[in-house]
Amino acid sequence: MEALRLILLYAHLIGFALLLGASVMQYLTGKTRINQAMLWGVSIQLVTGIGLAAPLRGGGDNEPDPIKLVVKLLITVALFAMVFFSRKREEVSKGHFMAIIGLTLVNAAVAVFWR
Ligand code: HEM
Numbered sequence: 001m002e003a004l005r006l007i008l009l010y011a012h013l014i015g016f017a018l019l020l021g022a023s024v025m026q027y028l029t030g031k032t033r034i035n036q037a038m039l040w041g042v043s044i045q046l047v048t049g050i051g052l053a054a055p056l057r058g059g060g061d062n063e064p065d066p067i068k069l070v071v072k073l074l075i076t077v078a079l080f081a082m083v084f085f086s087r088k089r090e091e092v093s094k095g096h097f098m099a100i101i102g103l104t105l106v107n108a109a110v111a112v113f114w115r
Pocket of ligand 1: 012019045046048050052053064069070072073076079103105107108111112
């Protein structure tokens with residue numbers, strides 16, 4: 001299932017770009033409101049991440065550490081809640097917004113450095 005895995009990984013990177021790019025851009029406007037691209041980004045990360053967590057590399061030692069995947073899933077569920085349930089607020093606190101950016105960066109670090 002190498003083709004499927006690569007398509008999911010491609011979509012996963014686009015979701016990451018959307019979530020981080022839209023969050024940083026929004027923060028720089030000075031109005032910390034959840035925007036539509038952030039909601040798309042975090043939703044894409046959740047769906048494509050769960051897809052990627054399937055044993056698509058033939059199983060065994062080639063698969064990523066399951067504990068790593070659980071950590072990423074928990075962080076992403078928290079991120080999804082922070083984006084989804086605040087999406088209609090006129091503005092959220094700077095702390096809430098910085099936590100979204102921070103947790104996104106933490107998850108990317110977990111993805112890259114946890115081998
Ligand atoms: C904000 C949320 C997330 C971010 C920023 C993120 C970031 C990344 C990045 C940058 C990669 C590429 C790593 C590489 O190819 O070297 C990646 C791969 C991957 N992600 Fe995520 N991810 C997120 C959520 C998730 C979730 C929820 C899961 C599922 C539990 C997941 C599972 C995976 C898997 C299985 C791979 C490919 C294999 C690996 O390198 O571990 N990700 N992720």
